[in-house]
Amino acid sequence: MNNEMILLVEDDADIREGVRVLLQSEGYTIAEAESGAKCLEMLNSETDLVILDIMMPGISGIRTCEEIRKVSNVPILFLTAKAQESDKLLGLMAGGDDYLPKPFSYAELLGRVKALLRRYHVYQGKNVSRTSPKEVWLERKGIRVSTYTNSVQIDGSEVELSEIEYQILLLLMQYPDKIFTTQNIYESVWNEPFFYISNNTVMVHIRKLRLKIEKNPQSPERICTVWGKGYRIG
Structure with a gap:
């Protein structure tokens, strides 16, 4: 139970x-x-x-x-x-x-x-120790993401992400050379079939994530838009 x-x-x-x-x-x-x-x-x-x-x-x-x-x-x-x-x-x-x-x-x-x-x-790592021998950190463009708990550092400072924001960032960080379409992101993170209206859901979370990790969210350098294709880690 x-x-x-x-x-x-x-x-x-x-x-x-x-x-x-x-x-x-x-x-x-x-x-x-x-x-x-x-x-x-x-x-x-x-x-x-x-x-x-x-x-x-x-x-x-x-x-x-x-x-x-x-x-x-x-x-x-x-x-x-x-x-x-x-x-x-x-x-x-x-x-x-x-x-x-x-x-x-x-x-x-x-x-x-x-x-x-x-x-x-x-x-999110609820009720899980933040210091575990299984913990691995991914690093790129001033971003450090733990693969074990929802722990993210930007330029050395801890930032708080929701679990959806964390999952999107972790997905991009795990495959830094891959361009993810909104459909790729939605089906990977939400584990549900993608429909047209799901596009805005992904875009809203990307926007919120950029506000937390970008120096200038209006000109993002960490989560970059590849026009006509999708998103990738810069």
């Missing part, structure tokens, strides 16, 4: 109950919050995943996500009735890792939850 802690933030009691019953049946421990303010009170180091509604009274899901990102890189899965592509991009830019529009199937929700938790534990 699983022992991961999931913080479910949803103002609709019926949806909350349905999701809670589903996830508890899979062995997850569920904490519930009916508002963004309550979510921020309950978030702690034991939280492995936040499932976050966007349309809530008081503090919106977007604002809640931004506040979470000030203190934690825990994966955030948005649940929302707003399915426009612009709304998805807004959620991703706020720091969300994935986005599931309502109505959703429980099978799809469970698949997203398992994928986010798997990536968090494998790549």
